[in-house]
Amino acid sequence: xxVLKILLRRPRLHGYAIMSAIREHSGExxxxxxxxxxxxxxxxxxxxxxxxxxxxxxxxxxxxVYDLTAAxxxxxxxxxxxxxxxxxxxxxxxxxx
Amino acid sequence: MSRWSRVRxxxxxxxxxxxxxxxxxxxxxxxxxxxxDPVEARRAFGSMLRYREESRDARIISWLDGLRADAVFGWxxxxxxxxxxxxxxxxxxxxxxxxxxxxxxIDAVLLRPLPVAHPERLxxxxxxxxxxxxxxxxxxxxxxxxxxxAMRDAVKDDADLIAVSYSERTDLTYKTDEEMExxxxxxxxxxMFNTFGLQPALGRLLTPDDDGQPGMHPYAVLSYDYWKTRxxxxxxxxxxxxxxxxxxxxxxxxxxxxxxGTETGTVVDIFVPMAMKTPTTxxxxxxxxxxxxxxxxxxxxxxxxxxxxxxxxxxxxAERAKTLPQTSQxxxxxxxxxxxxxxxxxxxRSNLQRDYRRSLVAIALLVGLVLLIACANVANLMTGxxxxxGREMAIRVALGGxxxxxxxxxLVEGAWLGFLSSALGGILAWWSxxxxxxMINPPDSPVRLVLPLDLRxxxxxxxxxxxxxxxxxxxxxxxxxxxxxxxxxxxxxxPHSRRRMMHSLIAAQSAFCSLVLFVACLLVxxxxxxxxxPTGFSADRVLNLETLSHQPESPVFWEQVARRLxxxxxxxxxxxxxxxxxxxxxxxxxxxxxxxxxxxVFSDFLLVSPGWIDTMKIPLLDGRDFLPGEANPNVxxxxxxxxxxxxxxxSPVGKWFDTVKADGRRIRYQIVGYVRDARSRDxxxxxxxxxxxxxxxxxxxxxxxxxxxxxxxxxxxxxxxPLALASTLRREVARERSDFRVSNIRAQSEINQSATLRExxxxxxxxxFALVAILLAxxxxxxxxxxxxxxRRREIAIRMAVGxxxxxxxxRVTLQVLxxxxxxxxxxxxxxxxxxxxxxxxxxxxxxxxxxxxxxxxSQIMIAALVSALxxxxxxxxxxxxxxxxVE
Numbered sequence: 001x002x003v004l005k006i007l008l009r010r011p012r013l014h015g016y017a018i019m020s021a022i023r024e025h026s027g028e029x030x031x032x033x034x035x036x037x038x039x040x041x042x043x044x045x046x047x048x049x050x051x052x053x054x055x056x057x058x059x060x061x062x063x064x065v066y067d068l069t070a071a072x073x074x075x076x077x078x079x080x081x082x083x084x085x086x087x088x089x090x091x092x093x094x095x096x097x
Numbered sequence: 098m099s100r101w102s103r104v105r106x107x108x109x110x111x112x113x114x115x116x117x118x119x120x121x122x123x124x125x126x127x128x129x130x131x132x133x134d135p136v137e138a139r140r141a142f143g144s145m146l147r148y149r150e151e152s153r154d155a156r157i158i159s160w161l162d163g164l165r166a167d168a169v170f171g172w173x174x175x176x177x178x179x180x181x182x183x184x185x186x187x188x189x190x191x192x193x194x195x196x197x198x199x200x201x202x203i204d205a206v207l208l209r210p211l212p213v214a215h216p217e218r219l220x221x222x223x224x225x226x227x228x229x230x231x232x233x234x235x236x237x238x239x240x241x242x243x244x245x246x247a248m249r250d251a252v253k254d255d256a257d258l259i260a261v262s263y264s265e266r267t268d269l270t271y272k273t274d275e276e277m278e279x280x281x282x283x284x285x286x287x288x289m290f291n292t293f294g295l296q297p298a299l300g301r302l303l304t305p306d307d308d309g310q311p312g313m314h315p316y317a318v319l320s321y322d323y324w325k326t327r328x329x330x331x332x333x334x335x336x337x338x339x340x341x342x343x344x345x346x347x348x349x350x351x352x353x354x355x356x357x358g359t360e361t362g363t364v365v366d367i368f369v370p371m372a373m374k375t376p377t378t379x380x381x382x383x384x385x386x387x388x389x390x391x392x393x394x395x396x397x398x399x400x401x402x403x404x405x406x407x408x409x410x411x412x413x414x415a416e417r418a419k420t421l422p423q424t425s426q427x428x429x430x431x432x433x434x435x436x437x438x439x440x441x442x443x444x445x446r447s448n449l450q451r452d453y454r455r456s457l458v459a460i461a462l463l464v465g466l467v468l469l470i471a472c473a474n475v476a477n478l479m480t481g482x483x484x485x486x487g488r489e490m491a492i493r494v495a496l497g498g499x500x501x502x503x504x505x506x507x508l509v510e511g512a513w514l515g516f517l518s519s520a521l522g523g524i525l526a527w528w529s530x531x532x533x534x535x536m537i538n539p540p541d542s543p544v545r546l547v548l549p550l551d552l553r554x555x556x557x558x559x560x561x562x563x564x565x566x567x568x569x570x571x572x573x574x575x576x577x578x579x580x581x582x583x584x585x586x587x588x589x590x591x592p593h594s595r596r597r598m599m600h601s602l603i604a605a606q607s608a609f610c611s612l613v614l615f616v617a618c619l620l621v622x623x624x625x626x627x628x629x630x631p632t633g634f635s636a637d638r639v640l641n642l643e644t645l646s647h648q649p650e651s652p653v654f655w656e657q658v659a660r661r662l663x664x665x666x667x668x669x670x671x672x673x674x675x676x677x678x679x680x681x682x683x684x685x686x687x688x689x690x691x692x693x694x695x696x697x698v699f700s701d702f703l704l705v706s707p708g709w710i711d712t713m714k715i716p717l718l719d720g721r722d723f724l725p726g727e728a729n730p731n732v733x734x735x736x737x738x739x740x741x742x743x744x745x746x747x748s749p750v751g752k753w754f755d756t757v758k759a760d761g762r763r764i765r766y767q768i769v770g771y772v773r774d775a776r777s778r779d780x781x782x783x784x785x786x787x788x789x790x791x792x793x794x795x796x797x798x799x800x801x802x803x804x805x806x807x808x809x810x811x812x813x814x815x816x817x818x819p820l821a822l823a824s825t826l827r828r829e830v831a832r833e834r835s836d837f838r839v840s841n842i843r844a845q846s847e848i849n850q851s852a853t854l855r856e857x858x859x860x861x862x863x864x865x866f867a868l869v870a871i872l873l874a875x876x877x878x879x880x881x882x883x884x885x886x887x888x889r890r891r892e893i894a895i896r897m898a899v900g901x902x903x904x905x906x907x908x909r910v911t912l913q914v915l916x917x918x919x920x921x922x923x924x925x926x927x928x929x930x931x932x933x934x935x936x937x938x939x940x941x942x943x944x945x946x947x948x949x950x951x952x953x954x955x956s957q958i959m960i961a962a963l964v965s966a967l968x969x970x971x972x973x974x975x976x977x978x979x980x981x982x983x984v985e
Contacts, residue, residue, distance in 0.1 A: 015120065016127035034128075035143035038121060039151035046103060046155055059130075064120045 171510035189518035192468030194525025214294030221442040239385035269341035280366035300350030307370035323366035362449030476569040511570025519562035607921030615929035617867035624860035633775030635714040639845035640819040641677040649804035672709030720750035720770035734770035739787035882969035894978040
């Protein structure tokens, strides 16, 4: 969900940038093992939520950049609303108990 | 898109891996560029290999990838042992090809529904005599036109009845009489096309209106096939006329593509209405010249229709009995006590089906067995290979290869074999089926069969391949999956289980092989005995010129032409007759001796001219040949069977007999000659019939010569190839008498051969498959023996080291396998004796349990087994114990 959200805001990012963005925006709170990002990205790609292409960066190195697809947008909307519902429920529990 | 990309990725997995690697690497480089410590960055990243595998699994269909890997690996395995793989592919391909070709034939002749609306409701009316002529039930299906009409009217609310004549090759011309050509013509009910729901490709089809006034509907519909081959699909053909049987027909339409008539095995060229048949034939209740097809209305049971038709049939037969000459009560009851049947005819109805049904099934049995033998071979081969690869498999298991994956590995290898041999078999079937059809080629009426290579055939081929692959691949693959790594790696795996399986396969193989051999022996012997049946005349250098005249001509002119031919250059002798011997035509009548009532046994009658008996070299036993000028009736020459049947075997020369007409009038014949038996019918299985030859020259009751429009000139040429003179003689006939036209020229030897056509075909095919079976069995036995020698080489070496002689080793190596072969073949023969009852009808003068045949079959297999044992045995006795044991 986070990956999708980041890609919604800033299209055409490569893996490292996505990871940096997550770390930045979460205030260094969310840190995963960096490599596990890639299988996740590839699964999302096969599911058709994002699409990828190879570009050559200014530095001359090739990089694989990702973009959100229409299906990805829809998926993001779904997951966001589900997340809100869960968060709300958890908050409610925390408040009442 | 995702499913497709994952499939695609399977076939570019190399590329996928480099891509993944590059992406992961670029992550690290990016990190380092951003000023992070390389070691820290790598640690934070985690295991690169693991992520690559995870990503790869996400982007690929893993089972498909496994399959691909197995396929590549299997292909390499096949290439590694080229000779064995090739042998396996060839033998399997031969088996599959033969089976598919056989299926194509059976499908085309017996199974494929006619391309008409509701073939499943189509039936044919047939009759079963209580006791057939040969003692077998002998179903026939001919009806007369009055009977057909009576039946049609009786069931018109329940079913549509269609009359179709037996199709025949006939002469017709689109131009002048000099340019006659041949075509298959069939008389059909005008309602046929409509009832079958067929639409014309061009023009119109025949309609029920065309069944009206006899002779008033000279309209013809060409079949699509004929239109295509004869006229190149020329659309202007509609409205053109042609002359056939002195009638001028107009072409009104072209039948639909794919419809070739209802007579499977014949492609009808021209359909004409029933009403155009000779008027006397149309009204005769005694002329049986058509089949009655029944298309049941939806929801009507066949039983109901059969009941109604039977009633009509009984009435019509009772009527008919009154018009026939007086015969004995027993014969009469047998003659009229025929049972009417309604048989399904979805695949059409033809004599080809009747004559070849059993033969095709017998051949199917043989090729099926050959395929099984080939399967057993390949299974043995794969088991042997699997044994050789025991260690490899054990290592795979030890490394965590799943048992299913291992089974898949072996099965995929089998599938390669299956796939390649099925491709080979497909080619073989594509080529061979038409070749076999061309072998069914009686002169003048070769079988024309529609043999499409369509989905049915492909599906059959693939199903067969799949079945076969499972059959030979499953056992070895199960074996592999049960491998115990610890045992196998130590090299101490129990070798007997494998050998036991190979031995049981060898037993099955020998059983099938001896079964094939036995059936082949029966068929070949039958053919030999049948074609060695004496004909009683000499067919050598004899040519038959079947001739027609436009108008009936006096027999004097016919005799004149025959005399002219005898003085032509290159001609030894000539005669004149109604039709060639053994051509299938016959004329019969009851015979009455000493004024008694007519006999129960028919006699054949054949019109011949003076000199004909000499031309055919039929030995004269007593009396004389006809004199020039002698006419029918009054004189006759009879054969031995005739004398035996009616005169107790004594020479009947000087005696006389009568034939009795329907009105009781008797016609007397004086017997002037007595000749040896000569075969006039084409069925070699029945004894030569009583025959009386009567003069070709006939006079009517008033004593006037009776003109005739057809006859056959028979000549014996001096040169060994009579057909070389065909065109000369044809011209000679036309020059002598311009009204005469030679319609057909056939060598007598060709006619004789066609009487054993089916048996020849069967014998050839059976012989071929028996050879293949033996060859395959040899390969199988060789393979197993060779394998067991390799496996037991240590044991053999030790035995030799302690003093065993070569003979002991030989016995040890071969005895078990040979005894298995013997046991298998004896079982096969027993099976054969049971099965042979089914093909009994195809056999001739061969006892099913003929000891010489049984011994012959077993000895052939034994010889094959010994030959194939030779090399493994040599290998075993040439083992050098010192060298081998040192290596081990």
